[in-house]
Amino acid sequence: xxxxxxxxxxxxxxxxxxxxxxxxxxxxxxxxxxxxxxxxxxxxxxxxxxxxxxxxxxxxxxxxxxxxxxxxxxxxxxxxxxxxxxxxxxxxxxxxxxxxxxxxxxxxxxxxxxxxxxxxxxxxxxxxxxxxxxxxxxxxxxxxxxxxxxxxxxxxxxxxxxxxxxxxxxxxxxxxxxxxxxxxxxxxxxxxxxxxxxxxxxxxxxxxxxxxxxxxxxxxxxxxxxxxxxxxxxxxxxxxxxxxxxxxxxxxxxxxxxxxxxxxxxxxxxxxxxxxxxxxxxxxxxxxxxxxxxxxxx
Amino acid sequence: xxxxxxxxxxxxxxxxxxxxxxxxxxxxxxxxxxxxxxxxxxxxxxxxxxxxxxxxxxxxxxxxxxxxxxxxxxxxxxxxxxxxxxxxxxxxxxxxxxxxxxxxxxxxxxxxxxxxxxxxxxxxxxxxxxxxxxxxxxxxxxxxxxxxxxxxxxxxxxxxxxxxxxxxxxxxxxxxxxxxxxxxxxxxxxxxxxxxxxxxxxxxxxxxxxxxxxxxxxxxxxxxxxxxxxxxxxxxxxxxxxxxxxxxxxxxxxxxxxxxxxxxxxxxxxxxxxxxxxxxxxxxxxxxxxxxxxxxxxxxxxxxxxxxxxxxxxxxxxxxxxxxxxxxxxxxxxxxxxxxxxxxxxxxxxxxxxxxxxxxxxxxxxxxxxxxxxxxxxxxxxxxxxxxxxxxxxxxxxxxxxxxxxxxxxxxxxxxxxxxx
Numbered sequence: 001x002x003x004x005x006x007x008x009x010x011x012x013x014x015x016x017x018x019x020x021x022x023x024x025x026x027x028x029x030x031x032x033x034x035x036x037x038x039x040x041x042x043x044x045x046x047x048x049x050x051x052x053x054x055x056x057x058x059x060x061x062x063x064x065x066x067x068x069x070x071x072x073x074x075x076x077x078x079x080x081x082x083x084x085x086x087x088x089x090x091x092x093x094x095x096x097x098x099x100x101x102x103x104x105x106x107x108x109x110x111x112x113x114x115x116x117x118x119x120x121x122x123x124x125x126x127x128x129x130x131x132x133x134x135x136x137x138x139x140x141x142x143x144x145x146x147x148x149x150x151x152x153x154x155x156x157x158x159x160x161x162x163x164x165x166x167x168x169x170x171x172x173x174x175x176x177x178x179x180x181x182x183x184x185x186x187x188x189x190x191x192x193x194x195x196x197x198x199x200x201x202x203x204x205x206x207x208x209x210x211x212x213x214x215x216x217x218x219x220x221x222x223x224x225x226x227x228x229x230x231x232x233x234x235x236x237x238x239x240x241x242x243x244x245x246x247x248x249x250x251x252x253x254x255x256x257x258x259x260x261x262x263x264x265x266x267x268x269x270x271x272x273x274x275x276x277x278x279x280x281x282x283x284x285x286x287x288x289x290x291x292x293x294x295x296x297x298x
Numbered sequence: 299x300x301x302x303x304x305x306x307x308x309x310x311x312x313x314x315x316x317x318x319x320x321x322x323x324x325x326x327x328x329x330x331x332x333x334x335x336x337x338x339x340x341x342x343x344x345x346x347x348x349x350x351x352x353x354x355x356x357x358x359x360x361x362x363x364x365x366x367x368x369x370x371x372x373x374x375x376x377x378x379x380x381x382x383x384x385x386x387x388x389x390x391x392x393x394x395x396x397x398x399x400x401x402x403x404x405x406x407x408x409x410x411x412x413x414x415x416x417x418x419x420x421x422x423x424x425x426x427x428x429x430x431x432x433x434x435x436x437x438x439x440x441x442x443x444x445x446x447x448x449x450x451x452x453x454x455x456x457x458x459x460x461x462x463x464x465x466x467x468x469x470x471x472x473x474x475x476x477x478x479x480x481x482x483x484x485x486x487x488x489x490x491x492x493x494x495x496x497x498x499x500x501x502x503x504x505x506x507x508x509x510x511x512x513x514x515x516x517x518x519x520x521x522x523x524x525x526x527x528x529x530x531x532x533x534x535x536x537x538x539x540x541x542x543x544x545x546x547x548x549x550x551x552x553x554x555x556x557x558x559x560x561x562x563x564x565x566x567x568x569x570x571x572x573x574x575x576x577x578x579x580x581x582x583x584x585x586x587x588x589x590x591x592x593x594x595x596x597x598x599x600x601x602x603x604x605x606x607x608x609x610x611x612x613x614x615x616x617x618x619x620x621x622x623x624x625x626x627x628x629x630x631x632x633x634x635x636x637x638x639x640x641x642x643x644x645x646x647x648x649x650x651x652x653x654x655x656x657x658x659x660x661x662x663x664x665x666x667x668x669x670x671x672x673x674x675x676x677x678x679x680x681x682x683x684x685x686x687x688x689x690x691x692x693x694x695x696x697x698x699x700x701x702x703x704x705x706x707x708x709x710x711x712x713x714x715x716x717x718x719x
Contacts, residue, residue, distance in 0.1 A: 243494070263684070
């Protein structure tokens with residue numbers, strides 16, 4: 001009896017492994033393979049076509065002497081911090097708002113989630129018009145009589161990156177709201193009753209009890225937002241094209257420019273590897289902490 | 299090496315799948331019908347598709363079968379071509395700019411030459427020298443040029459000029475600046491400007507050619523002469539370029555070129571410095587050159603005429619039918635009749651002088667007349683520098699234009715970008 005069971009289990013796991021082979025190969029070839037290939041190209045002198053020579057770290061040296069690249073790293077850091085923080089805060093507040101049993105909840109949810117369903121390539125153009133000082137908010141305010149009104153961030157060297165934050169927060173906070181809302185709905189009604197009996201103010205319940213319980217939703221939202229930050233590209237292209245000048249340059253756009261427009265896949269590959277290394281450097285400690293917690297059973 | 303390229307191609311295709319440009323080009327049949335020609339190009343706007351249809355018709359009439367493969371966007375189109383070449387499924391012909399964009403292809407031995415066609419068509423005699431320099435590599439012709447674009451035309455609104463009380467086209471740089479000031483005083487946007495890096499670059503090149511002169515231009519772009527870049531004359535070019543900043547509106551950063559042209563079309567702005575493709579915008583608004591808008595290619599009768607344009611390259615193949623198709627295609631697109639039919643719709647000028655010019659507009663006729671004078675031809679900077687260097691120079695100029703950077707710093711950055719190659 002036991003032997004038969006063990007045998008059966010074994011055959012099942014062999015079959016499962018066989019079924020997983022295509023997936024494993026895909027991961028190895030399509031993901032790991034391209035990564036290794038990119039790493040190989042990044043130490044060659046490749047231009048339009050991949051070259052098989054070896055030039056050491058010279059592409060990396062050129063990369064870190066490139067002002068535009070350094071600026072794009074700085075921009076993505078500023079952008080990432082503001083974008084993630086704003087999305088989490090606004091998304092949480094929206095979820096709390098909807099959770100108050102408001103009227104037309106379904107309609108409001110759709111409205112808040114709607115921006116996320118749209119491609120930024122399309123909406124970015126509209127944001128560009130809204131923020132354009134000759135067409136958008138500034139012009140409207142001036143026509144309304146506020147002749148000194150000024151809102152020209154999108155054409156301002158120092159402020160352009162913040163306009164991207166505004167527009168992408170508009171797009172992504174609905175997603176955070178949806179995640180948080182499902183978390184809120186999972187909280188036991190009894191908890192609210194108990195808090196009400198104890199006379200604890202609502203906001204205090206949200207901050208001290210509900211928010212910590214939303215941990216999984218928050219971390220899911222964080223991971224999704226973090227991925228959006230690393231690959232931020234379409235919003236920049238649609239709104240500012242990295243401008244004015246190079247003021248709102250981001251790494252993904254830098255890589256695409258050098259890959260295609262400037263026919264320099266060597267430098268583009270070096271930039272991709274640096275980006276990958278940066279992400280790993282941020283993610284690895286988080287992953288480490290989580291596995292340790294899991295081991296301890298926290 | 300070839301194997302490496304093939305492998306790389308497969309990976310590049312995989313990458314391309316995630317990229318924004320995945321255009322899903324259907325696989326071409328392996329030349330089943332004789333003289334079938336798959337052509338990749340990026341002529342997708344209204345006027346452009348009209349123009350390329352002229353080539354398709356001419357090629358079909360000559361006994362071929364044109365398979366159109368339009369890919370929107372020049373970079374995307376070139377990326378598609380590169381992927382298909384390295385993936386072993388090359389098109390019969392592909393569009394590139396008449397520049398150094400396809401130099402790497404030639405060095406890797408990935409292109410067929412069209413020497414027979416060039417010799418039979420006497421290309422050496424009918425085409426401008428700068429075009430020949432760009433397509434003739436190591437003594438072989440590796441591309442069939444199809445048009446000449448001059449990226450530095452000045453288009454002005456006659457209504458706006460009238461409103462500002464300007465009666466004549468400017469003959470010098472100073473006169474031009476004075477006219478811009480007049481336009482400003484009349485409450486108009488003097489210069490319709492699109493603040494995108496490539497537009498800043500062509501505006502700069504226009505000023506460079508006009509103010510700095512052809513000699514300095516060639517010393518900097520062709521010879522990479524560091525002394526010339528650091529000279530006071532070049533510094534003056536940078537200073538003059540920045541003077542234009544006082545005449546553009548606040549909404550210019552990021553603006554598309556056609557939106558800037560629309561400002562001239564509507565008479566809201568006075569003048570735009572743009573390539574002759576801008577004429578398409580005027581004609582789709584039913585404006586006529588010489589009547590509603592004016593055009594001049596620089597200041598005075600001796601101004602340099604910057605030469606740029608498009609060309610077809612022919613990826614390497616040993617298939618006899620495909621080679622025949624490539625040669626027929628090269629013959630057809632450079633023939634006088636197809637040249638006129640194509641270019642009168644494209645807004646460019648034909649690559650050969652021996653054509654019937656009656657269907658061209660007055661700007662194009664003016665351009666064709668100028669280009670016959672060899673001393674006025676000046677190659678586009680992209681013919682002289684790699685795409686990488688051009689990009690680095692664009693970065694320098696866009697920083698200088700948009701930031702509060704001094705001309706001295708910009709000059710140093712420019713020199714460094716040229717040296718880096």
